[in-house]
Amino acid sequence: MMDTQLVLNSFFKRAESYYAQKRIISRTSPTTIHELTYGQWAKRTRRLASALTKLGMTRGTKVGSFAWNQHRHLEAYFAVPCAGAVLHMVNIRLSEEHLVYIINHARDEILLIDVDLLPIIESIHEELTTVKQYIIMTDEDSLPETTLPNVHCYETLLAQADETFEFPEDIDENSPAGMCYTSATTGNPKGVVYSHRGLYLHSLMQATADSMAISERDIVLPIVPMFHANAWGLPFTSVNVGATLVLPGPQFTSALIVDLIETYSVTVTAGVPTIWLGVQQILEKESRDISSLRAIYAGGSASPKGLIQAFEKEYNVPYIVVYGMTETTPIVTLSQYQSWMDDYSEEERLEARATQGITVTGIESSIVNEDGEVPWDGQTMGELRLRGPWISNEYYEDERTLDVYRDGWLYTGDIAVRTKDGFIKITDRTKDLIKSGGEWISSVDLENALMSHDAIFEAAVIAIPHVKWQERPLACVVLKEGATLSKEEVIAYLETQFAKWWMPDDVVFLKEIPKTSVGKFLKAKLRDELNTFYEVKL
Structure with missing residues (x-):
């Protein structure tokens, strides 16, 4: 067999050669949408690589991107790694302290910045010790006022660069291409x-x-940010197969997502469940057409069964749960129905869809506890571990590597069970499991049940210290707009589904649940705020 290298350059060349006429739709501001072809994008990508090389980018140089999902970010997705450098996709929603840490720790030398995000970088640039050049990504061909040193206008750089720039042919497939x-x-x-x-x-x-089946015929809307886990890989895959891309840009809303789906007949989209909860609310109030969708992919946190059922029954759109981590590139499981499930009841199929699903081809998964590999009984819990060709094997220059990478496996920290069909169901994070009176309670199962209630918009269940039982569950609930619900009604709703000792001791009604930068419930903050709950009550 020929020893050819598996590198992103081949994706770029394929799109440039075969799909030059295909479209990329890019929203860069509330009033601006660009439409360009893959052919135009390819020339701009070569220009960007040329411009960055003139600014000092060489093999292994770290180039940071601080940007939304838009065409310039997609140009960087290929210009940087195809030139042999490394694209560091900086999470724009991190705190200033963490932004300074990761940019310095990665040793980014060039930083690409969306113009509306410029104030964030201006406020911390004096603490960025490795950045030598700043490039502002704007629709204008001139720079806005800025306090940044060594600053350049993206479009001016491209206008002065070479659209015939040649990418190197000798990149090793094991060399770094990106980092998050x-x-x-x-x-x-x-x-x-x-x-x-x-x-x-x-x-x-x-x-x-049997995974996402992304093809040339698809119109793909990646809502998951390009600064988080490679937007679940959708930009790379879409370019490789020549799918039309719809990039939603900055500060999008649920209403905008529905608009984009309708306007461009989107067939595939992906984002966290909170996105789809918002879209569901729009669809409940307005007559909108999302019939072009052949699949919604949701991950990042558990999807309520009621949400899945609403999309599949009311709107005839398959709602497929995916699972992955930053450490796993990220996708490792999907809740795609298997052929033998055709005869399952509606409830059995819904139960399967609400799990994280079956491990994709290429990845090996294992769920282990102190007794070894857990049985496929849907009950016995253990920690999920993974290995495969797109599973990372260490953290970048970080001693915490030893905490999770052991014996050739990535130990995820997720507690899971495996159903009789081989589907993985995450029951909790190791740090979020509730241990009450020596027994384990799954906060995820309680949350899913709560969010299936018609009046509940979001719910998080946390462990709070208890003098007798060690820990007890506390339910934190956000009601839908205009809805009313009492604590007693919440508990009564759960009592039909769980054992008595699983019942939350109380229900706290909140205006919103704090979330991480990528939309996951920030339970650590809830625990900090409520860990003296019993002391206050007493």
Whole structure:
């Protein structure tokens, strides 16, 4: 067999050669939408690589991107790694302290910045010790006023660059192509480096029929941010297969998402469940057409069964749960129905859809506890561990590597069970499991049940200290607009579904649940705020 390298350069060349006429729709402001072809994008991508090279980018140089989902970010997704450098996709929603840490820790030398995000970088630039050049991504061909030193206008640089720039032919598939940092709830974020090979194989997996089946005919709307876990790999896969891309840009809303789906006949979209809860509310109030969708992919946190059922029954759109982590490139499981499930009851199929699903081809999963591999009984809990060609094997220059990478496995910290069908169901994070009187209670199961109530918009269940039982569950609930519900009604709703000792001791009604930078419930903050709950009550 020929020893050819699995590198992103081949994706770029394929799109440039075969799909030059296909479209990229890019929203860069509330009033501006660009439409360009893959052919135009390819020339701009070569120009960007040329411009960055003139500014000092060489093999291995770290180039940071501080940007939304838009075409300039997509140009960086390929210009940087195809030139042999490394694109660090900086999470724009991190605190200033964490932004300073990750940019310095990664040793970014060039930073690409969306113009509306400029004030954030201006406020911290004096603490950025490695950045030598700043490039502002704007629709204008001139710079806005800024306090940044060594600053350049993106469009001016491209106008002066070479659209015939040649990417190197000798990039090794195991060399780094990109990196992201985890959104830490405690301590500093941890860096994960992605190789060309890992991104390449992950993209091939996404195009297979039993995963996402992304193809040239699709119109893909990645709502998951390009600064978080490679936007779940969708930009790379879409470019490789020539799918039309719809990039939603800055500060999008649920209403805008529905508008984009309708306007561009989107077929595939992906985002966290909170996005789809918002979209569901729009659809409940307005007559909108989302019939073009062949699939919604949701991950990042558990999806309520009621939400899944609403999309599948009321709008005839398959709602498929995915699971992954920054450390896993990220996708490792999907809740795609298997052929033998055709005869399952509606409730059995819904139960399967609400799990994290079956491990995708190429990845090996294992759930283990102190007794070894857990049985496929849907009951016995253990920690999920993973290995495969797009699973990272260490954190970037971080001693915490030893905490999770052991014996050739990534120990995820997620507690899970495996159903008789082989589907993985996450029951909790190790740090979020509730241990009451020596027994384990799954906060995720309680949350899913709560969010299936017609009056509840969001719910998080946390462990709070208890003098007798060690820990007890506390339900934190956000009601839908205009809805009313009492504590007693919430508990009564749960009592029909769970054992008595699983029942939350109380219900706290909140205006909103704090979330991480990528939309996950920030339970650590809730625990900090409510850990003296019993003391206050007494």
